[in-house]
Structures are given as C-alpha cells and as structure tokens.
Amino acid sequence: MPLGPSSSAAHIQNATPGFVSSPGRTPTSVTVHPVALFSILDHYLRRTDAQERVIGTLLGTRSDTGEIDVRSSFAVLHSETPEQVAVDMEYHHTMYELHHKVNPKEVIVGWYSTGSNLNTYSALIQNFYSQETAPHQAIHIAVDTGIVEGEKAGVRAYVSSPVGVSPKPENAVFVSIPCELLFKETERSGLDLLASASSTLSSAHPSTDLDVLERALRSVSDMLDRVLSYVRSVLAGETKGDAAIGRYLMDTLGSSGEDLEKGGFNSSLQDTLMVSYLANLVRSQAEVSSRLALTSISSS
Amino acid sequence: MAAAPSMAAAIAASMPTPQSAPTPAAPSYEAIPASMSKAIDIEADISLTSVQLDGLVVSKIIKHSREAQGANAHGLLLGLDLDGTLEVSNSFPLPHHFNEDDDKSIKGVAKYQASMLRSLKEVQADDSVVGFYQATTLGSFFSQALVETQAIHQDRLRHGGVVVVHDISQTARGNASFRAFRLTKAFLDAYKRNNFSTDSLIEHRLTFSSIVEEIPLRIRTNALMSSFIETLSSSSPSPLADGSPSTASSTAALPPSYSVLNLGGSGVTRNLEQIVEALDAYKTEEGNLGYLQRQIAREKARAETYVNKRKEENATRVAQGLAPLPEENVSRMFKIPPEPSRLESMLLLGRIGAYGKSLEETSSAGLVKMYAAKAGTAVSKTLGTTPPAEHRLEWRAKVT
Numbered sequence: 001m002p003l004g005p006s007s008s009a010a011h012i013q014n015a016t017p018g019f020v021s022s023p024g025r026t027p028t029s030v031t032v033h034p035v036a037l038f039s040i041l042d043h044y045l046r047r048t049d050a051q052e053r054v055i056g057t058l059l060g061t062r063s064d065t066g067e068i069d070v071r072s073s074f075a076v077l078h079s080e081t082p083e084q085v086a087v088d089m090e091y092h093h094t095m096y097e098l099h100h101k102v103n104p105k106e107v108i109v110g111w112y113s114t115g116s117n118l119n120t121y122s123a124l125i126q127n128f129y130s131q132e133t134a135p136h137q138a139i140h141i142a143v144d145t146g147i148v149e150g151e152k153a154g155v156r157a158y159v160s161s162p163v164g165v166s167p168k169p170e171n172a173v174f175v176s177i178p179c180e181l182l183f184k185e186t187e188r189s190g191l192d193l194l195a196s197a198s199s200t201l202s203s204a205h206p207s208t209d210l211d212v213l214e215r216a217l218r219s220v221s222d223m224l225d226r227v228l229s230y231v232r233s234v235l236a237g238e239t240k241g242d243a244a245i246g247r248y249l250m251d252t253l254g255s256s257g258e259d260l261e262k263g264g265f266n267s268s269l270q271d272t273l274m275v276s277y278l279a280n281l282v283r284s285q286a287e288v289s290s291r292l293a294l295t296s297i298s299s300s
Numbered sequence: 301m302a303a304a305p306s307m308a309a310a311i312a313a314s315m316p317t318p319q320s321a322p323t324p325a326a327p328s329y330e331a332i333p334a335s336m337s338k339a340i341d342i343e344a345d346i347s348l349t350s351v352q353l354d355g356l357v358v359s360k361i362i363k364h365s366r367e368a369q370g371a372n373a374h375g376l377l378l379g380l381d382l383d384g385t386l387e388v389s390n391s392f393p394l395p396h397h398f399n400e401d402d403d404k405s406i407k408g409v410a411k412y413q414a415s416m417l418r419s420l421k422e423v424q425a426d427d428s429v430v431g432f433y434q435a436t437t438l439g440s441f442f443s444q445a446l447v448e449t450q451a452i453h454q455d456r457l458r459h460g461g462v463v464v465v466h467d468i469s470q471t472a473r474g475n476a477s478f479r480a481f482r483l484t485k486a487f488l489d490a491y492k493r494n495n496f497s498t499d500s501l502i503e504h505r506l507t508f509s510s511i512v513e514e515i516p517l518r519i520r521t522n523a524l525m526s527s528f529i530e531t532l533s534s535s536s537p538s539p540l541a542d543g544s545p546s547t548a549s550s551t552a553a554l555p556p557s558y559s560v561l562n563l564g565g566s567g568v569t570r571n572l573e574q575i576v577e578a579l580d581a582y583k584t585e586e587g588n589l590g591y592l593q594r595q596i597a598r599e600k601a602r603a604e605t606y607v608n609k610r611k612e613e614n615a616t617r618v619a620q621g622l623a624p625l626p627e628e629n630v631s632r633m634f635k636i637p638p639e640p641s642r643l644e645s646m647l648l649l650g651r652i653g654a655y656g657k658s659l660e661e662t663s664s665a666g667l668v669k670m671y672a673a674k675a676g677t678a679v680s681k682t683l684g685t686t687p688p689a690e691h692r693l694e695w696r697a698k699v700t
Contacts, residue, residue, distance in 0.1 A: 276663035283656035
C-alpha cells in the first residue's frame with residue numbers, strides 16, 4: 001500500500017545504494033509471530049498518560065529471499081516532544097543483550113510503533129534502527145490498536161527510502177510491504193485457547209482432550225447443518241446454486257473411507273483398546289507401588 | 301461483584317507493590333475499608349485459590365517451549381496477587397544453563413534475572429516474581445530440579461509462588477495445556493528435613509500424587525488483545541492476511557482450526573517408549589534402594605550378633621565372679637549406612653503415572669475419533685453418494 005501518489009519530484013526507490021549498503025536483499029515481506037504482536041499490545045496498555053504512542057525493538061530472523069520473520073519484540077523507552085525525539089539507546093542495548101542470551105538466533109530486524117501516524121520522528125527513529133540493523137535494512141511495523149474511533153485494528157509493515165535531493169535522516173518515504181501473521185501449527189491450539197478465553201469471560205481451564213474434541217465435533221456438526229440447509233434450499237429452488245460451492249462440496253465430501261471398510265477399523269480399534277488397557281494398567285501399578293512403598297518396611 | 305475486583309485491580313495496579321503499601325500493617329481488617337480489604341493484603345494472609353494467566357504469558361511460554369526443544373524450557377512468571385487470585389501478567393525465559401561451569405552459570409543467571417527485572421520495571425511492566433514455568437512433554441513434569449526450584453521459591457516468594465507446567469505434546473495435539481501447581485505442606489516438611497526415608501514417607505503420607513497440589517488456572521485476555529484476536533479471526537478481509545494460499549478459503553488471519561480431529565497416532569509410539577524408559581529407570585532405582593536396604597540389614601544383623609555375644613560373655617563372666625566387660629558403643633563400631641532417600645524413586649513413579657495418564661487420554665480421545673470417522677463413512681455408504689464432512693479425519697491411526 002503506497003502512502004500516497006508518488007510525485008515526480010520525489011525520488012522513490014525501494015533499495016537505495018549509498019544510503020545503506022545492503023548486501024542482503026531488501027525485505028519483501030514480513031511475517032509476525034503472535035508473541036511479538038501481543039507484547040506490543042501489552043506495552044501499549046502499560047504506557048504512561050503522557051505517551052501518545054509506544055515504540056520498541058523487533059527481533060527475528062531474515063531469510064535469503066528477503067522475508068523477515070519477526071519472532072519477538074521488547075519495549076523501548078522514548079520521549080517525543082514538539083522539539084525533539086529521544087530513544088533510550090542504552091536500554092535498547094541492554095534488553096537486546098538479555099534477549100540474545102536466551103535466543104541467540106534472533107537479531108534486531110527493525111522497530112514497532114503503535115498508531116498509524118508516520119511523521120518526521122518516525123523517519124528519525126527509522127534512521128537510528130537502520131544503523132542497528134546495518135548492513136541490512138530495518139523494517140518498521142505500525143500496529144493499529146483499534147482504539148481510535150474509525151480506525152480498524154491492524155498491522156502494517158514498511159521499509160524506508162530516503163527522499164529528497166540530498167538525503168537527510170529526517171526525510172524518508174515509508175514503503176509498505178506485505179505483512180502476515182505466522183505461527184507453527186503446534187502453537188495453533190494456544191491461539192485457540194486465547195480466542196476462547198476472550199469470547200467467554202472466564203473459561204474453565206484446564207479442559208481435557210475430550211472437551212476440546214467435543215467442541216470440534218459440535219462445530220463440524222453445525223457446519224454440516226449449514227451445508228445441508230443450503231443444499232436443501234438450492235434443491236427446493238429457493239436460492240440459486242453456486243457452481244463453485246458445489247464443486248468445493250463435492251471435493252470435500254467425496255473422500256472415500258476405503259481403509260475403514262477393509263477391516264482397518266477393527267484392527268485399529270483393537271490396538272487403541274489395547275493401548276488404553278495398558279495405560280490403565282501402568283497407572284494402577286504405579287499407584288499400588290507408591291502405596292506399597294509406604295507399608296512394606298513398616299510391617300517388618 | 302464484577303465491579304469490585306476490577307476496581308480493586310485498578311487500585312492494586314496503581315500501587316508500586318503490595319508490600320510497600322503506605323497503609324499501616326494492621327492485621328485487623330477493620331482498620332481497612334471493606335472495599336479495600338481484598339485489595340490490600342500486606343501480610344499475604346489471603347491464601348491463593350486460583351491462578352490467572354495473561355494471554356501474553358500463554359503465547360510467550362508456548363513460543364519459548366517450542367523453540368527450546370524438549371523439556372528444558374523454563375522461565376520466570378511476573379505478576380501480582382489480588383484477593384486470592386495470582387495474576388500472572390508477564391514472563392521471561394531464563395537462559396538454558398550449562399553444567400560445565402556451574403557456579404559461574406548460576407551467577408550469570410542471577411545477574412540476567414536482576415537485569416531483566418530492572419529493565420521491565422522501566423517500561424511499567426510488573427516486576428515481582430511470582431513463580432516459574434516449566435515445559436514438559438506428555439504430562440510428566442516431576443524432576444529433582446523442578447522440586448528443588450519450587451521448594452526454594454516456596455520459602456522466599458510471597459505466597460510461596462507457583463509453578464506453571466506447560467505440556468508441549470498436548471498442545472501439539474490441539475489442546476493447549478497449562479496447569480498451576482505448588483508443593484504440598486507434607487512434602488515441603490519432608491523436604492526441609494531432607495528426610496525421604498520410608499518412615500518419613502509414612503509419617504507424611506507421601507505418595508507421588510501428594511507431592512504437588514494443583515491450583516485452578518484461568519486464562520485471561522485483556523480487552524485490547526480480545527478485540528485484536530476478534531479482528532484476526534473474523535472473516536472480513538483483514539490487513540494481516542493478504543490472501544495467502546494457506547488461508548485461501550477464508551480471508552481471516554486466524555481461520556478456524558480442526559487439528560484436534562486428526563486421527564494421527566504418532567504420539568502413541570513415543571508415549572509408549574517414554575513409559576518403558578521410565579520403567580527401566582525406576583527398576584534401576586529400585587535395585588539401588590534394595591541393595592542399600594540389604595546392606596543396612598546386614599550391618600544391623602552384625603551389630604546385633606556382636607551385642608548378643610558380648611551379653612553372653614558378660615553373663616558367663618558374672619557367673620564366674622568376674623567384672624563384666626563394658627558395653628561398647630555399637631554404632632561407632634558398625635557403620636550402619638543411613639536409610640536411602642526415596643525421593644528419586646517417588647518422582648520416577650510419578651512420571652510413570654503421568655505418562656500412563658497421558659496415554660490413557662490419547663487413546664480415549666482416539667477411540668471417539670475413530671467412531672466418529674466410522675460413522676462418517678457409514679453414512680456415506682448408505683447414501684451411496686456423498687460422505688459427510690469428516691474428511692479431515694485422515695485415516696492415519698496405525699497404532700504400532
């Protein structure tokens with residue numbers, strides 16, 4: 001998303017030789033891990049009254065193809081007055097060293113700020129972070145927290161280019177690059193947990209595997225009902241059928257259960273039951289054994 | 301009631317720390333206004349009844365656990381307690397300490413911890429340590445290190461601190477698992493005396509299930525995060541998802557997930573292996589204990605025969621009119637080894653029990669899924685045309 005119509009006077013270039021020598025490729029896309037996002041939100045919640053926006057450092061990894069994976073973030077102190085902007089560089093370095101101890105793979109990739117306001121100070125801070133990430137380019141992530149009326153919550157990522165006849169640190173154009181939420185499949189359930197916690201005020205936790213399974217099955221059943229009612233209404237001629245949906249349904253529902261019919265079910269059932277039996281056996285043995293340890297010597 | 305705790309939360313948040321609250325430390329609650337009595341708890345009188353985990357902490361722990369590979373991920377929990385609820389609002393990982401330079405690495409960790417806490421305080425984050433978290437696999441979290449750390453915490457921290465255990469394998473199966481524990485009084489008592497002999501176990505009625513007690517745990521997301529998650533999971537074109545292939549069917553950044561319905565039984569093999577390993581370790585430990593036990597018995601028997609012999613000798617000497625030989629200190633002559641500690645064997649049993657439990661849960665869920673898949677295909681057979689949407693139940697449950 002370009003910030004505005006590019007004027008012929010301004011020289012906009014994504015990678016600028018001379019400004020920062022970049023042997024690595026210019027960032028082409030950014031992926032954000034939920035942790036980084038939530039840290040930013042938490043930092044925003046904990047800002048002081050005087051702070052209009054908060055900034056911090058983004059840590060992550062770079063790939064050779066120009067993709068940047070933002071893995072975590074930490075807050076950095078800064079102050080903005082009409083006259084000047086100050087970033088606590090010492091704090092930034094201390095925090096980076098601390099993070100580096102735990103996670104040596106993550107390096108500084110850029111910085112975040114809240115709100116969608118990109119101003120001169122943004123350019124100055126961007127300039128500072130460009131020095132930190134040299135020889136790579138720094139990225140900037142603007143998180144819209146969605147508390148200002150009329151603005152939607154969202155995340156935008158930018159890289160910067162110098163602008164003007166003579167490059168000055170306070171003059172820069174922020175060029176938007178694609179940004180996505182990325183996490184490993186194994187972490188998915190954590191997000192589901194948070195989503196369910198946010199929809200219900202106080203979720204009963206911990207839930208067992210069976211509870212989770214039940215919820216999933218119920219939702220599948222609901223979806224089936226929805227599909228069924230749609231198909232019925234199409235058959236009755238109430239709504240016009242959509243060919244694409246029909247094809248999707250065909251693909252989705254047309255999976256075969258051949259393995260099941262060939263006795264795969266019964267043998268797997270036996271295995272599962274056996275494992276279940278074994279598990280119970282192990283548990284009761286462990287219980288008995290721990291109680292035996294309490295009595296065996298006392299009798300002698 | 302809903303307004304009171306939130307009000308109290310605001311008050312508590314505005315105070316630097318509960319310990320340094322300016323009100324006089326009067327134990328009687330009459331001195332403190334009724335509305336404040338739950339918020340101001342200087343002496344930590346209100347015992348903890350539940351733990352509340354912030355969404356940020358949840359995601360931080362999950363990330364750290366996954367990246368650290370294995371059960372080595374641990375870190376500190378920061379937060380405040382309020383009216384019996386321990387609100388954990390932040391956390392940070394601790395570096396994995398290496399065994400080579402023990403003294404040095406411990407110092408390094410302490411320095412790291414102090415420096416991190418100072419830094420967090422500067423950006424208005426909570427900076428009081430309330431416990432620690434530990435990642436585990438397959439539900440088994442008992443280890444000497446965990447027990448030791450928690451015992452230290454329970455001594456030093458306000459309210460004794462909690463340990464939040466995060467199960468990686470259960471999370472990978474689709475049910476993010478967080479549980480909060482603390483050591484029971486009986487175990488702590490035995491631990492302080494450093495006495496895990498059989499007698500002590502009997503006296504404290506300790507089995508592996510009474511080492512720790514679970515504290516109910518809740519997950520909380522603050523309003524800002526709730527709304528953000530809501531935006532992410534709603535199907536409207538979100539700025540985060542630019543129509544990536546993985547989310548092609550839905551434009552939401554967080555499409556609904558059905559990984560729970562996967563029939564994959566790959567974890568079962570690993571679980572069985574773990575059980576066998578734990579059983580082997582237990583067997584070895586039992587062997588050691590048995591050996592020590594026999595040694596004790598042997599020494600005791602030798603000492604007894606010596607005492608009896610001396611008594612007989614004395615009896616004959618008295619009969620002959622001679623002065624009896626002095627009764628010597630037997631314990632000095634025969635070194636009876638102290639009774640071995642049964643802590644390790646108890647912890648191992650606990651691990652076996654936990655593995656068993658995890659296996660049981662997996663298999664019971666697997667059973668349900670299998671019948672669901674069967675029902676799905678059975679319906680499809682009778683219809684002859686379209687099997688219903690249990691397509692996601694990939695038939696992969698080949699239990700070996």
